[in-house]
Amino acid sequence: MTEVGIEHALLTAEEAAERWPGIRTNGPAMWHASAGVIDAQTTVRTMVDAAVELGAALFTGFTVASVTRSGAGFTVTATADSTAAVSVVNASHVIVAAGGFLPGLLGELSLPSGFLAALPTFEVRQEMAFHFPYANPDEAMDWP
Numbered sequence: 156m157t158e159v160g161i162e163h164a165l166l167t168a169e170e171a172a173e174r175w176p177g178i179r180t181n182g183p184a185m186w187h188a189s190a191g192v193i194d195a196q197t198t199v200r201t202m203v204d205a206a207v208e209l210g211a212a213l214f215t216g217f218t219v220a221s222v223t224r225s226g227a228g229f230t231v232t233a234t235a236d237s238t239a240a241v242s243v244v245n246a247s248h249v250i251v252a253a254g255g256f257l258p259g260l261l262g263e264l265s266l267p268s269g270f271l272a273a274l275p276t277f278e279v280r281q282e283m284a285f286h287f288p289y290a291n292p293d294e295a296m297d298w299p
């Protein structure tokens with residue numbers, strides 16, 4: 156990083172403990188000027204709002220049960236317990252971004268068997284579907 160002129164500092168474990176009392180490291184820690192913490196919930200909401208402003212239709216409470224081919228496009232069907240105002244959406248293209256939940260959905264996506272067979276085995280090790288709010292948002296921004 157020094158060679159390519161990226162601002163950073165290599166701290167000993169003691170220096171890191173003094174600078175970030177809430178974090179314990181076993182060895183040296185690197186501080187990088189461009190690194191940071193992003194509030195995941197605000198970020199996602201902001202991006203969704205921006206998409207809606209640009210014309211995207213947003214359906215919340217819509218748990219996808221299946222995606223099936225329908226003419227030149229696709230039909231996306233919600234599970235029976237979905238709370239969205241609609242239960243079926245037709246689209247010319249579908250992007251599945253189910254993250255670690257993908258293995259449970261994969262068999263319902265109307266994908267060619269050869270494609271499915273070629274996929275590597277998924278091993279989901281952790282799923283986290285909630286975020287804690289900052290106890291004190293002002294302090295959260297005060298990263299030393």
Ligand SMILES: Cc1cc2nc3c(=O)[nH]c(=O)nc-3n(C[C@H](O)[C@H](O)[C@H](O)COP(=O)(O)OP(=O)(O)OC[C@H]3O[C@@H](n4cnc5c(N)ncnc54)[C@H](O)[C@@H]3O)c2cc1C
Nearest residue numbers: 217218219220252253254255256257259260281282283284
């Ligand atoms: C504890 C933890 C800490 C992390 N920390 C960091 C970090 O500091 N920095 C970093 O860069 N990354 C971090 N990650 C990784 C990061 O969170 C993931 O890489 C990222 O969220 C993946 O985004 P994604 O959109 O692919 O999937 P996800 O964020 O998992 O989104 C998938 C979405 O699909 C929805 N979904 C699933 N199935 C269905 C269905 N049938 N119908 C409708 N919706 C469905 C889910 O509800 C979810 O909203 C962390 C992950 C964990 C678990």
